[in-house]
Amino acid sequence: MARIAVIGAGMGAMATAARLAVAGHRVTVYERGTTYGGAVGRYEREGFAFDTGPGLLHLPAVYRDLFVKTGRQPLESRVDMVRADPAVRHVLPHLGVDVTLPAASHGGVAAALDEAFGAGAGERWNGVLGRARDAWDATRRPLLEEPLRGGREALGSDPYPAVRRSGLLRRRPPTLAEVAARELGGGLGELLTGLVAPYGIDPGRAPASAAVLPYMEQTFGSWYVRGGMRELATAVHERCRERKVDFLFGAEVREVLVRDGRAAGLLLADGCEAPADFVVCGIDPRLLPEMAREAGAARGADAPSRVTLLLALRGARPARAVHRTLVHSPGLSATVLRPDDPATRPDADHEAVTVSAVCGPGGAGAAPSAEELLDLAGKAVPGLRERLLWQEALTPADVEAATGAVGGSVPAPSLAGAGGRLLHPANTTSVPGLYLAGGWAHPGGGLAHAGMTGALVAGLIVEGADFRGSR
Ligand SMILES: Cc1cc2nc3c(=O)[nH]c(=O)nc-3n(C[C@H](O)[C@H](O)[C@H](O)COP(=O)(O)OP(=O)(O)OC[C@H]3O[C@@H](n4cnc5c(N)ncnc54)[C@H](O)[C@@H]3O)c2cc1C
Known part of the structure; x- marks a missing residue:
């Protein structure tokens, strides 16, 4: 049994922790915040509730596999997942196109x-x-x-x-x-x-x-978790706890300790040392000095952030409303999410809508204003402004607060091609015993891809160099 220190309680880190604990290791997660889930957050006010990070899951098989490999109860017994159907509506106001795809x-x-x-x-x-x-x-x-x-x-x-x-x-x-x-x-x-x-x-x-x-x-398919995507984070956290993973909240990691050329534990912001046989870094590698080489390979510098507008609307959600609408317009596009979920609204006479757009990290470039996003969202939700009770804007600074990522960058999934420019650093590092998990490592960001890092890192630690990949 090895002692394994995991940095951050994001989805990739927790997926790794659960698998390592099942393999018989003593795993402790060090999280600087007060809760788990990282980007997968929830904002609640006056009976409305919104996902502040991802609103849909692609490749649910990644989390199904996690639950199969870490316990008897399948994922579906812990969360209620529904496939978004219709899959997506595309609105192109400049061309007068409005098409819904099943x-x-x-x-x-x-x-x-x-x-x-x-x-x-x-x-x-x-x-x-x-x-x-x-x-x-x-x-x-x-x-x-x-x-x-x-x-x-x-x-x-x-x-x-x-x-x-x-x-x-x-x-x-x-x-x-x-x-x-x-x-x-x-x-x-x-x-x-x-x-x-x-x-x-x-x-x-x-x-x-x-x-x-x-x-x-x-x-x-695109899958929604009833009660909000945070329910998925809660299920993974609970699975970790059932497998005896320890979570230390309010535990900010400053450095990875390296002794005799291999990872030896963590130095925390309060000055305490936490010895470990293996370290798994589930955060933006640019945050830790020992990660210089890996950070150099990370696609962080140009990874954009998100602005998100949470809209509390009066009036019922029409039965025919589509869960996800993409409003395309030259220069700025937005994703409008209208989950049909009573857990998101105070009663049937109100509706919670989320609008998001990609923007430069740390305020680089012109981030779309709330007014611009409202205009775009109005193309998907008729009468939006008249129905608006209140709105809350989340900026790259809020993303940085949730994840720690520099400038609120959100790593994208890895892609083949472009000479490897769109790949993320490998899960192994130049320091023996130090591994990378989460969206900043191979195979990259997004709920599903970051979840895959759990299978890869756990495989590499448990099976070593013989590990040939997740089956
Ligand atoms: C606004 C937004 C929208 C998104 N939309 C989508 C989407 O539509 N679809 C999709 O698939 N994905 C989406 N994502 C990305 C997805 O949420 C993440 O890729 C996924 O959750 C994996 O995150 P992660 O494992 O890298 O950890 P993160 O979520 O980055 O969490 C990192 C954790 O580490 C902690 N931490 C940071 N520094 C330290 C430190 N020094 N010491 C200790 N702890 C530390 C943080 O507090 C945080 O809890 C979105 C993300 C955001 C922010």
């Missing part, structure tokens, strides 16, 4: 797109997602389920089989925006890029392989 039906999606964009649109869309599936199949294991091996070059070339254009020399692989324009055209292309941008990924710079994200959403 969940779990390629045919239904194609039919809706044909109606909105003209005959053939659905076929073009399915063609792109079919090529995205090839990219997914080619990279799923090395990108998501296996430790990062062979350096960045191994995943550096773009697996998206872009359609070749006759007579043209390809000087470089196309970006996602170029693929969207060439293979989908006009407004339909905006749907593809608009599904990727909320991850904090710039479609104009991202490799075409970013199309795996819309593929993943359309194939595996």
